Amino acid sequence: MLWMGGVYLGSLATLLLNSFFYLDGFTGLVVRRFTLSTYQQLFTPSNMDIVFRTAGMALAVTLATIILAFPLSYYMSRYASKRQKGLLYLAVLLPLWSSYLVRVYAWKLILAKEGILSWFISHAGAQGLLDALLSNPVIGGSSLSLSPIGIFVVFTYVWLPYMILPIHAALERVPRSLLEASSDLGAKPLQTAWNVILPLSFPGVVAGSIFTFSLTLGDFIVPSVLGNSSFFIGQVVLSHQGTSGNIPLAAAFTMIPIVIMIVYLLIARKLGAFEAL
Template sequence: MTLAASAFLYRRPRLRLGLLLSAPLLWLGLAYLGALAALFVTAFWSTDGFTGQVVREWSLGNFHTLFTDAVYRAVTLRTMGIAALVTVVDAVIAFPMAYAMARVVPPRARPWLVIAVLTPLWASYLVKAYAWRAMLSGEGVLHWLLAPLGLDTPGYGLPAVVITLAYLWLPYMILPVYAGLDRLPSSLLDAAADLGARPARAFRSVILPLTLPAVVAGSIFTFSLSLGDYITVQIVGGTSQMLGNVVFSNIGAANNLPFAATVALVPVVIMLAYLAAARRVGALEQL
C-alpha cells in the first residue's frame, strides 16, 4: 500500500505539492486571512452607547467618524509620517554599514558582523524600549554626554519615538541591503572605474539603482513595524498617539471593538498599497 501510494504521488507532482502545502495554507487561511476577514466584518458593526454591547448591523458610521474627525486624521498622518521618517533614518544608517559588511571587511569577518547585527534582536523588545527611555530622560546617559556641549536630550515625545523605533528596526533594514550589495557584481564597479566614474558617480549610477529594490525590501519591514507599533509610543512618546494607541484605547477603556477594528484596517490598507508599489520596483524578490 505504501509503495503504491508513493508511486501514485510520484507520477503526480502537483498533487504531491498540494498535499505538502495543505497544512500551512490551511493555517494561513484560518489564522491570518480568517482574522482579517473577521476584522473587516466587525468594522461595519457598531456599539450600543447605553449597554456597550456590539450591535451586529451593517453601518458605515465608524468609517464616517474616522474620515471626518480631525483628530483621527491627524493621528493617521502622524503615524504615517513617523513610519516614513523611521524608514529614512534606518536606510541612511544601514546603507554604509551594509556596504562595509559586503564590500570592505574581509570575507571571514562578514558572518561575525551579521551575528552582531542580529544580536539586538535577541533581547526583549520591552528591555530595549525601556533602555531608551532611561537614556532619553533628564538624568540618562545622553544627558551626561550632551550636557558638556551645552545640549540636552530630546526628552519624551515624537523625536524619542523616532529614535527608539529606528533603533529597534535597524537590523531589518541592514540585512536586506547587505544581501543586495553582496550580490552586486564587482565587475560593474570595475567597469565604472575604468570609464572614469568617480566614487560618487559610481554610487549614483551603479550601486544605488541596483540596490534600490533591496532598500525598498528593508523598508517594508521598518515601515510596517513602525506603522503598527503602540508600545514604544506609550513608553517614550509622552502624550503623543499613533494608530496603534487608538486601537488599544478602544479595545480597553472605551470598549468599542467595531471602531477599533475600523482603525486597525487603516494600516492594513496602507501596507497593501505600499506592497503594490514595492512590487513594481522588484522589492518582493529581495525578501
C-alpha cells in the same frame, strides 16, 4: 500551508467585517449590522491626527534607517574582511537576542532628563541645541524620553537590523563584474554608487522599508513608554478594543496600516523593486 493561509486571511476578513459594524453608545454593545458610521467616526480630525502622526513617524523612521543602514551594509559587503564581517553581523544581530521591552526601557533611562545622553549633551556644550529642539511644538516635549524625538530615536534603533539585513543581502548579490564594468566604462566611484549599486540594491531597500514601515505603524509599546500624551495607531487600537470595547473602531483603525502597506507595495512594484527578486 493552506490551513495557515486560511487562519490568516480568515482573521483579516473578520477584521474587515467588524469594521463595518458599530458600537451602540447607550448599551456599549457591538451592533452587528452593516454601516459606514464607524468609518465616519474614524475620519474625524482628532483621529486623522493620530493617523498622520503615526504614518509620519513611520516614514521618518524608515528614511533614517535607510540612511544609517546603507553605508554600514555597503562596508560589510565590499570592504570588510571575513572576520570583520562576522563581528559586524554579530553586532547587528545581538540586540535582537535580548527582549524588545528591555531595550525600550533601557532607552527610556538613556534618554531621561537626568539620563546619560542629556548629561553628555550638556557636557558637550550642546544644551542650547537640545532645548531648542525640545521646545519645538511638533517634535519636542519636556525631555527626550517624553517627546516624539525620543520615540523616533528608539524606533530607529530597534528596527535598524531589519533594514540592514535586506540591504546587505541585496548588495552581496551585486556581482563584482558589474562594478568593474562601470569603472571600466569611465564611472568614478560615486557615479558607480549612484548609477549601478543604488538601483540594484533598491529591492533590498524596499524589503527593509516594508519591515520598518509596518513595524512602526503597528507598534504601541514604544509610544506608550516614551511618548507624550499624543496617541499612535497601535495605542488607539489597544485602548478601543480593550478598555472601551469598541471593537469596530479598533478594526477600522487597523485597516489604515493595511491599506497604507498595500498602496506602498503597489507603488514599489510599479517602480520595479520586485523585478530583480
